[in-house]
Amino acid sequence: MSALVLALFAGAVVGLALGALGGGGSVLAVPALIYLLGFTPAAATTASLIIVTSTSASSLYSHATSGNVRWKTGALFAAAGILPAVAAAALSARLPGQLLTAAFAAVAVLAALRMLKSPTHENEVRPVSPVRAAGAGAGLGAVTGFLGVGGGFLAVPALVGVLGLRMRVAVGTSLLVITVNSLAALTVRTGSAAPVDWAVVAPFTGAAILAAWDGKRLAAAIKGPTLQRIFAVVLLCVAAFMLTDAVH
Template sequence: MTTLILALGCGAAAGLVLGALGAGGSMLTVPALVYLLGFTPAQATTAGLVIVAVTSLTALVTHSRAGDVRWKAGTLFAVAGIVPAAVAGLAADRLPQPVLTAAFALVAGFAAVRMLRAAFAKPSASCEDGESAGEGPSEARTATVAASGGKPEAHPGKAAATGAGLGALTGLLGVGGGFLAVPALVTRLAFPMRAAIGTSLLVIAVNALASLAMRGSAASSLDWATVVPFAAAAILAARDGRRVASRVSGRLLQRAFAFMLLAVAGLMLIDALS
């Protein structure tokens, strides 16, 4: 009974964060599975991918209905990262765990700093709520917005190149990738925060499913009596997370997400060096 309650509580927390921020699910799921529910790191990574994949897909539907998913750029972004993620995943098996943990922490810290710079920059008069500061619409951007029904699409080449780089990092670090996808979509592709959150769910789902395809045999040995209630609670809580996101300004979400990244980066760096 205690295990079931822990699984439900941890799942609800992970789902709420994933639904509200479009990221962070695996950062809560994997530690909870290891330190609270007794999974080995290998089991936790595989179970985390299962949980994050199904939760992301559910949350993606909700964000899509709200118009917060950029399907064209998001699909390019996600698909371009599949092969690099697989190759990097093979390389990760040959690296010491402290090196991977330290790399994870440094990348997360770098992404957090970039997000904070954008979130605290003084907005221009033309900035919409949730957009990066100082980004007034140029003529080309305005034309792109008009052609896409009011939703600017990123340049395909830039989306694919950024997605490939993210896929490599995701495969190397073994996470869904939302904590990197959201900053990349905001800072590299100039997405408003809410669109970045919604689109990142597509990226997370694709990355998680691609990683699971490489771990099919490991999934069969999971403790499904724990994984299923964890995932069910996460799915239900992700809907509430979307409601939270709809009531909070894009800049506030950026700041909350960045500070969460800094905290995770600090804790992981301490763990790698200890």
């Protein structure tokens, strides 16, 4: 199968994840770029940030028009993570790839277990504490920079479990957080990153952007707790695969 077809297929899956779940883009894009398209881990990390930043920004507009973005909470959450993301991205460049892969898998498992343990009902809304939002945002930013991912697979559980947002609002708000954090991490990585293979990255990104709009419609048709369970199962599967690869 040609690289173009694989890029289009993988991009569609990543876009559906971002549009429907508000996360999972990088956690799916990085393995796809490495294992399907032959990228090195370093090149895959940079490429995935380009793909996820572009797709998240496009999907954010779609969710915003439906009123599913909590702008003040998302901005505070994202702003608190910028400096930690930059610092962690610089640190991660000095560590071995196997260690980062294992850490990536472990964090994904923890996020998935939290989503399975604490499903949020559509009518459950709690007041958002600025202090908790800033603290959670800083922690997410550090993990985003360290692991080289957009952070949506952690942002959604944090927005749901820590800040008490409804699932659909958490999905939309997480896209704002992903866009900001991905741009911050990408800024650090572009200076020392390998050249981007645009022949693969461009069609991958285009397919992801188009599929994200279908993902948003899918999210509107599925109940919040069901979305959480789908998200958790996807995370567990990807984490198991990457952890197995890291220890071999």
